[in-house]
Amino acid sequence: MALFCERLKLLRKERGLKQREMAEQLGLALSSYQCYEYAQRFPDFHGLIAIADFFDVSLDYLVGRSDVRERR
Template sequence: MLGTRLKALRIKKNLTQKQLAEKINVTNVSVSGYESGNRTPDTDTLQLIADFFEVSTDYLLGRSNHPQLTAEKDLEVDAEVDELMKILEAMPLEERKEMEARILAYAQGLADAKKRK
């Protein structure tokens, strides 16, 4: 999981393995090894990687599917989403559709505002 996520984050930032290696003070051979799964970074290096990409170590290790959340917070979010789904499912269909549209519009507004910052 670490290798796949590390490679995806690196590509998203348009970095070569060598460039990433320079940023986190390891060799490009080490980065290649992390991405292929043939090497595991020590805890200090793992934290450097997480800090550089602004994600949690739990995300890098596959214990969370949300980049900024720990495994514990990920479970809390899942519980909150489950609660929201229960509320929506209890609503009549027309009300549910209206509420879903409002929630999506609100979420999109938050995402747009974040992009503008």
């Protein structure tokens, strides 16, 4: 799931958000969010949905199963 951390970082930067701001949006501690971007830890199912909803992308795109961002 290395692609997840890469996509997460890309999406965050596209929005012009800092890691701290992203952590706040998701209700996480900064260190918890950083673990996602550094592939040290991964969100649970509900966390993945929250991230996909925040960025308005499909779960398949978020986790690297598709290059299509749009939700269907």
